[in-house]
Structures are given as C-alpha cells and as structure tokens.
Amino acid sequence: MSLQSLLNTGRLWRGANQRTDGQHTLSSGIQALDQLLLGGWPKAQVSELLYSGQGIGELRLLLPSLAALSQQSHTAWINPPFVPYPPALQDAGLALKHQLVVSPADHKQALWATEQTLKSGSCMAVIAWLEQQQEVASRDIRRLQLAAEQGQSQLWLMRPEQVAQQSSPSACRLVLTAISSHSIHVHCLKRRGSWAPPPISISLPDVSRSEQAHWFRATEQQCSGQLIQGPWQQRQSAH
Amino acid sequence: MSPTTPPVWLYLHFPHLQADQLSQQDDNAAVAVLDQHKRVIQVCQQAEAQGIQPGMPFTTALQLYPELQLQVQKPQYQQQLLIQLAETCYQYCAQIALAFEQGLLVEVASMWRLFTGRASHWQLLEQSLLEQKIRFHAAAGHTPVAAYTLAQAGIAMPLAATAELQQQLLQLPVAALPLTLRQQQKLTDVGIKQLGQMLAIPMADWKCRFNGEIALWLAQLTGDQPLAYQWFEPPACFTRHWHCLHEIQHTNGLLFPLQRILGELSQYLRQRQLATVSVELALEHREHPTTQVTLRLAQPEHLAGEFIQLARLRLQSLVLPEPVMVMIVKAAELVPQQQLPTDLFANTNSQALNAGQLISRLQSRLGQAQVLQLAACPDPRPENAYRLSAESAPEPTAARADHGARPCWLLPQPKPLPAAPWELKTAPERIVTGWWDNQPIQRDYFVAEDQQGQQCWVYRTPKNEWFIHGWFG
Structure with missing residues (x-):
C-alpha cells in the first residue's frame, strides 16, 4: 500500500497540515492568539484555560469571542468566582440580555448544568469554573466534549494551573500568566493540528488606558505609578 | 334540523364510577366502594369477576377475595370525575347538565345535524367514553327524568325512537323507579305494579291521595314541570x-x-x-x-x-x-x-x-435562585449598577454611562485591601453619590496592580481606608 493511498483515504495525515480555513475554528478576535491557535479557538470543542489567581486578563482574552457569540445566542457562566460585571461586559460589546449566570450547589450539579447548556444548542458559549470542590475527571471532560459537539457550542473550562501536568482530552490547553496590565503570557500546551508552540506573550486592551478614561490623562502624572502598601491604619498611604 | 325539533335527552349512567376510576389508575386492582352502612355499592370489573356484587356486606366481599381494596364512597370525588367526563363529552355535546349524582344528562337532538345523524353522533360519543374505561350505559328520553328513569333501571337504549321509549317506560315495574322504598311500598299497597298504571291516574288525584312528591316526579317525567338544572360550562383552567x-x-x-x-x-x-x-x-x-x-x-x-x-x-x-x-x-x-419560527434544515441536534x-x-433542577440573568441598572454606585434576576429583564433604554475603567469581575462585597504593595495605575475616579436613599458613598477608584501582575479595582474612602472591589479578569 502506497503512502499516497493511505493519505487519500484519510488513514494517515500530515502533522504540518494547518487548518486555517475558518471552518473548524472560531476567531478569537486577537490576532496573535489566532496565529497561536492556527486560526482561532477550535469550534464546538472544549478549550482549557489554566491560570492561578484572578485579574490577569483571563476574561479579556475571551471577551472578543464572547461579544461575537452573545449577539445571537446565550452565554452561560457556570459557577463564576465573582459577579460578571455588566457595565464592563457592555463596554466590551457583549449583549447583556443573553448572559446567564448559573451557580449550582455542588460539583455533580455543576457538571450536569454544563452538559445541559452545551447540549441544548441555545448557548453558543459556556464558560465554566468546575474546580471549586473537586477536580474534573478526564472522563467528565470527554463527556463535555461530546456535549459541545452535539450542541455545536463552545466551552471554555477555567482550571487551576496545577492541573497542567495531567493529561486532558480537551482540544486546546493554554496556561496563562500575568506580565503586565496590557499583556499576558500564554503557553500553549496542546492545540489541534500541530505541535505545541513555544510560549508567547499577547497584548491585551489595557484596562488603565481605556478610551473612557481619557479625562484622567491630565492628572495622570500625579497619581499613577505610585506605590501603596498596607497596613492602612498606621500609615498614611497615598500622600 | 329545524329549531322546532323537540329536544331529545340522553342520560349517561356510570353505575361504578368511583370503583372503575380507582381500579384503572392503579394497575387494574380489584376495588369495591362501600356506602355508609358498609355495604358494597360499586364494584370494578376485576372485583366483579371474583363474584363480588353490589349489596353485599363488606365482610362477605373480603371473604370472597381477601386482596380486595375497599374505599368509602366520596360524593365530592365522584363529582370531580363527572366534570372530567363532561369535558370529554363536551367535544360532541353542547348542552350537558350535572343534575344527577352518578351520571351526565346530555341534550343530543341539537347535535345531530352537525354530526350527520343520530347514529354517527352516538358512535363518536360512545367511542370517546369507552376510551375513559369507565363502564356506563345510556338511555334516551323525551324529558330528562324519563331518560334518567330508564338508564337508572338498567335499560340501555341510546338510539330508540320516542314511541319505543314510551313503551319501555310504561312497562317499568314500580321497584325499578327512582323513588324511595316507602313510596314504592305505598304504591304497591294500592295495587300499582307498573308505571303505565300510574300515568293512567289523573294528576289531580295524585295530589289528593299521595303527598306532593310523587306528583312532582310524575310531572317532571311527563315534561309538565321542567327539571331545574344548570348547564355545564368547561372550566377556564x-x-x-x-x-x-x-x-x-x-x-x-x-x-x-x-x-x-x-x-x-x-x-x-x-x-x-x-x-x-x-x-x-x-x-x-x-x-x-x-x-x-x-x-x-x-x-x-x-x-x-x-x-x-x-x-x-x-x-x-x-x-x-x-x-x-x-x-x-x-x-x-x-x-x-x-x-x-423554526428552520427546517438548520437544526440537526435532536436534543436542541x-x-x-x-x-x-x-x-x-437547581432551583430558581441558582439560574439568574444579568442586567445593567442606571445607578452610579458600582454595587448597584447591575441586577441578577430569575426572569429576563427588559433592555434598559438609558444610554451607556460614560465612566472610567470597569472590571469584568465585581466582588459581591468590597473587601479590605490586603497589606501588600500595590501599584496604582490610574488617576482616581471620584464617585460621590447616593444621597437620595440614605446609602451615600464617597470613593476614589483606582486601577491597581499587585506584585503578581494581577489587576484590580480598589477604592479609598475619605477616612483613607482602602478596599478592593473588583478584578480586571
């Protein structure tokens, strides 16, 4: 049997075949990330974002995709660690009437709710924090993967950084680390269609320099860059 | 049918209403219903097959079939069942009265034209009643009481002509009439054996000789005195x-x-x-x-x-x-x-x-309070600028407030800022508001960054206390 016939029947495929046609990917709205993921988030698949802490830009990485997906269908936030704040979501272009915040009582219910929302086909985007109480098993991720395919929905699984060493059936895994207010360090552990590339840093919209804040510019010199430190009772901090 | 067609009444009698219903809803168990004197008055088909008959004391019934379920007759429950049956009949009959305890009175002549004839109308009605699996028999009559009397006597003649019904009625023995035992006894005592003999006696004599009740019943039977009843109206819920x-x-x-x-x-x-x-x-x-x-x-x-x-x-x-x-x-x-509106081709997800x-x-499954929808509120206080509710809120018409940077994550409650070094990244955004409802605030908001590079939203009160209120996720 020749190599060509194997290739033709699809039993053998080339690792270098990069699918950038947009049929199997969903543009993330950030050019550097699209390049990293060979066209964008894998469509109707589970993507894992691994990070520790909060406020490192984990949502800013998703906001452009969420804004695009939320125009037509619902976005489900399952067990978010804090309240997704509507004024900020609105500024990012998300349709507020399509945001659903689900807070299940325990791990089992959270998995059930995630699967239901994915399967329903009416939530194109689901973002889930499932690791409050116990770790998500590999077979659960596989199940969510199937549900996402069935409902043609996108699941972003937000997980702690510690699970990076474990294997996972997700289509794409990114480890996020903060660098500064306007860039984030992204290490791709796994992506569809190619080997994992070396880590890169991606620039994000800077929160402190948003357009709405233009009138602060004049006084910016006075305050920004200043260091403050507690304990606050004893010391006069900000001059 | 011309409007002058005399009404024809049909009485649908359900002799074992409660027993049949209880039996069929519980996997065809054998059920008998008892009256106040603990005698069997209704038996379902399964109980009947075991030889249990109406009129038996309940002890005899239990001896015959120890697994028999005994229930007390509940007139209110029977009435509820009759209403359900009336709803079924309402598809084919416009005028239904719940005038009697164990049956429905239906006026049928007005429906024959719509359902192309008496026989086909009865066929449809019978079919829908048979599906309810409650035994019944029906008799027609030119007055409600005539139909009732015939059906009560166990005669099933839903399609008979008036003359034939009259004939049947006249032959009814006194014991089969819906009169009390005492009244039946009185009639037998004076030598009356059949209904026909009663109708031969002039009405004035009845009033003279017996008390008014028999006279009233006879008048209702012949149609001289109309029966008081109310038409059934299907409930709105x-x-x-x-x-x-x-x-x-x-x-x-x-x-x-x-x-x-x-x-x-x-x-x-x-x-x-x-x-x-x-x-x-x-x-x-x-x-x-x-x-x-x-x-x-x-x-x-x-x-x-x-x-x-x-x-x-x-x-x-x-x-x-x-x-x-x-x-x-x-x-x-x-x-x-x-x-x-649904798309014929687009949707291939069977569980959509x-x-x-x-x-x-x-x-x-999760409870109403666990599944909430987000909405923005036009309130300048950051903690009041959003709402989480179980029902979807209408999109606020107010224009978007022109404010400084807002974090994606808001803490449900502001927390005191931990004692670590924080670098302020912006000039303060001062919010002084809330004077109208006794929750005034005066805060200077900053974007701050900690040593791990996490961006947060902090504020300072006039007393120089620092709080963290959100994260720039």
Whole structure:
C-alpha cells in the first residue's frame, strides 16, 4: 500500500497540515492568539484555560469571542468566582440580555448544568469554573466534549494551573500568566493540528488606558505609578 | 334540523364510577366502594369477576377475595370525575347538565345535524367514553327524568325512537323507579305494579291521595314541570384530582400518575390552542399540611414531554414529609400558544432546546435562585449598577454611562485591601453619590496592580481606608 493511498483515504495525515480555513475554528478576535491557535479557538470543542489567581486578563482574552457569540445566542457562566460585571461586559460589546449566570450547589450539579447548556444548542458559549470542590475527571471532560459537539457550542473550562501536568482530552490547553496590565503570557500546551508552540506573550486592551478614561490623562502624572502598601491604619498611604 | 325539533335527552349512567376510576389508575386492582352502612355499592370489573356484587356486606366481599381494596364512597370525588367526563363529552355535546349524582344528562337532538345523524353522533360519543374505561350505559328520553328513569333501571337504549321509549317506560315495574322504598311500598299497597298504571291516574288525584312528591316526579317525567338544572360550562383552567389507593411514600411513585395527568394537560392545551407558564401540584397528606410544588416554565409550553421532564427534575429534589394521599394538578396561568419560527434544515441536534426551555430545565433542577440573568441598572454606585434576576429583564433604554475603567469581575462585597504593595495605575475616579436613599458613598477608584501582575479595582474612602472591589479578569 502506497503512502499516497493511505493519505487519500484519510488513514494517515500530515502533522504540518494547518487548518486555517475558518471552518473548524472560531476567531478569537486577537490576532496573535489566532496565529497561536492556527486560526482561532477550535469550534464546538472544549478549550482549557489554566491560570492561578484572578485579574490577569483571563476574561479579556475571551471577551472578543464572547461579544461575537452573545449577539445571537446565550452565554452561560457556570459557577463564576465573582459577579460578571455588566457595565464592563457592555463596554466590551457583549449583549447583556443573553448572559446567564448559573451557580449550582455542588460539583455533580455543576457538571450536569454544563452538559445541559452545551447540549441544548441555545448557548453558543459556556464558560465554566468546575474546580471549586473537586477536580474534573478526564472522563467528565470527554463527556463535555461530546456535549459541545452535539450542541455545536463552545466551552471554555477555567482550571487551576496545577492541573497542567495531567493529561486532558480537551482540544486546546493554554496556561496563562500575568506580565503586565496590557499583556499576558500564554503557553500553549496542546492545540489541534500541530505541535505545541513555544510560549508567547499577547497584548491585551489595557484596562488603565481605556478610551473612557481619557479625562484622567491630565492628572495622570500625579497619581499613577505610585506605590501603596498596607497596613492602612498606621500609615498614611497615598500622600 | 329545524329549531322546532323537540329536544331529545340522553342520560349517561356510570353505575361504578368511583370503583372503575380507582381500579384503572392503579394497575387494574380489584376495588369495591362501600356506602355508609358498609355495604358494597360499586364494584370494578376485576372485583366483579371474583363474584363480588353490589349489596353485599363488606365482610362477605373480603371473604370472597381477601386482596380486595375497599374505599368509602366520596360524593365530592365522584363529582370531580363527572366534570372530567363532561369535558370529554363536551367535544360532541353542547348542552350537558350535572343534575344527577352518578351520571351526565346530555341534550343530543341539537347535535345531530352537525354530526350527520343520530347514529354517527352516538358512535363518536360512545367511542370517546369507552376510551375513559369507565363502564356506563345510556338511555334516551323525551324529558330528562324519563331518560334518567330508564338508564337508572338498567335499560340501555341510546338510539330508540320516542314511541319505543314510551313503551319501555310504561312497562317499568314500580321497584325499578327512582323513588324511595316507602313510596314504592305505598304504591304497591294500592295495587300499582307498573308505571303505565300510574300515568293512567289523573294528576289531580295524585295530589289528593299521595303527598306532593310523587306528583312532582310524575310531572317532571311527563315534561309538565321542567327539571331545574344548570348547564355545564368547561372550566377556564385545568384541574385534575388524583386519589391514591395506597399512600405514596416516594416521589418516584408520583411520577407515574403524574405522567398521565400531564399528558391530559397537554391534550387539553392543544385542543384550546393554549400554553401554560406554570403547573401547580398540591400533594395532600394525612396529617401534615399540603405540600405545594410549582413547576415554573421560562416560556409558555404545551408539550407533555417538556412538563414531564421538568416534573422529573423537580420531584427528584423533593423530600416528602409524609406519604401522599391525594394529588391535585392545576394549570391556571394559560396563555395563547405561539409557534416559534423554526428552520427546517438548520437544526440537526435532536436534543436542541430553545433558551427558554433550557432555563426552565436548569431552574427546576437547581432551583430558581441558582439560574439568574444579568442586567445593567442606571445607578452610579458600582454595587448597584447591575441586577441578577430569575426572569429576563427588559433592555434598559438609558444610554451607556460614560465612566472610567470597569472590571469584568465585581466582588459581591468590597473587601479590605490586603497589606501588600500595590501599584496604582490610574488617576482616581471620584464617585460621590447616593444621597437620595440614605446609602451615600464617597470613593476614589483606582486601577491597581499587585506584585503578581494581577489587576484590580480598589477604592479609598475619605477616612483613607482602602478596599478592593473588583478584578480586571
């Protein structure tokens, strides 16, 4: 049997075949990330974002995709660690009437709710924090993967950084680390269609320099860059 | 039919109404219903097959078949069952009266033209009643009481002509007439054996000789005196009463009868082109106050499958304080059905739900407070600028406030800033507001960064206390 016939029947495929046609990917709205993921988030698949802490830009990485997906269908936030704040979501272009915040009582219910929302086909985007109480098993991720395919929905699984060493059936895994207010360090552990590339840093919209804040510019010199430190009772901090 | 057609009455008699209903809803158990003197008055088919007959003392019945279920006759329950049966008949009859205890009085002559003849009308009516699996027999009559008297006597003549009915009526023995034993005795004492003999005596003599009751009954029979009754009007909401033969201890046991009732609800709604936004279940216990369960839907529904799915999820999380004796299912909030536009080709997902169905499903399993929708509020205080509610809020019409940077994550409560070095990244945004409802705030908001590079939203109060209020996720 020749190599060509194997290739033709699809039993053998080339690792270098990069699918950038947009049929199997969903543009993330950030050019550097699209390049990293060979066209964008894998469509109707589970993507894992691994990070520790909060406020490192984990949502800013998703906001452009969420804004695009939320125009037509619902976005489900399952067990978010804090309240997704509507004024900020609105500024990012998300349709507020399509945001659903689900807070299940325990791990089992959270998995059930995630699967239901994915399967329903009416939530194109689901973002889930499932690791409050116990770790998500590999077979659960596989199940969510199937549900996402069935409902043609996108699941972003937000997980702690510690699970990076474990294997996972997700289509794409990114480890996020903060660098500064306007860039984030992204290490791709796994992506569809190619080997994992070396880590890169991606620039994000800077929160402190948003357009709405233009009138602060004049006084910016006075305050920004200043260091403050507690304990606050004893010391006069900000001059 | 011309409007001058004399009315023809049909009396549908259900001699074993309660026994038949209880038996068929409990897997064809053998059921007998007792009167106040503990004598059997109704038997279901299964009990009848064991040789149990009306009039037996209950001890005899139990001797014959020890597994027999005994129930006391409940007139109120029978009335509820009659209303259900009347709803079934209402498809074919416009005028139905609930004038008698164990049967329905139906006026049929006015319907013959619509259903192309007497025979085909009766066939349809009979078919729909047979599906209810409650034994019945029917007799026609030119007056309500004549039809009742014939049916009560056990004569099934739904299609007979008036002359034939009259003939049959005249031959009825006194013992078969719906009169009290005393009245029957009095009539026998004076040598009257058949109804025909009674009708031969002039009315004035009846009034003279016997008390007025027999005279009144005769006048109603002949049609000289109209019978007082009220027409049945189908209720505006769906209600079903379900009486258990055995007390039900687990919610799983409720699911089976509930499925059937919800199927009936779906049929009820389809016939009327209606949908409902909530289904209420009342579970009555022996001692404990009634348990109320509401299945609330995010959007109007009429399909049985959707109700059953929700009921299953809701009942899973329900703990019964005591076994259930009676279940009442009610759907009161009815709205016109709306068919959502669907795409013939696009949807290939067999389990696809629309957003409303998804929200209902999540809410019934997780609880209403766990599935919330976001909305923005035009309030300058950051903690009041959003709302989480179980129902979708209308899009605020107010223009977007022109404010500084806002974080994606808001802490439900501001927390004191931990004592670590923070670098302020922006100039302060001062918010002084809230004077109108006694929750005034005066805060300077900054974007700050900690040593791990995490961006947060902090504020300073006039007392120079620092709080963290959000994260720039």
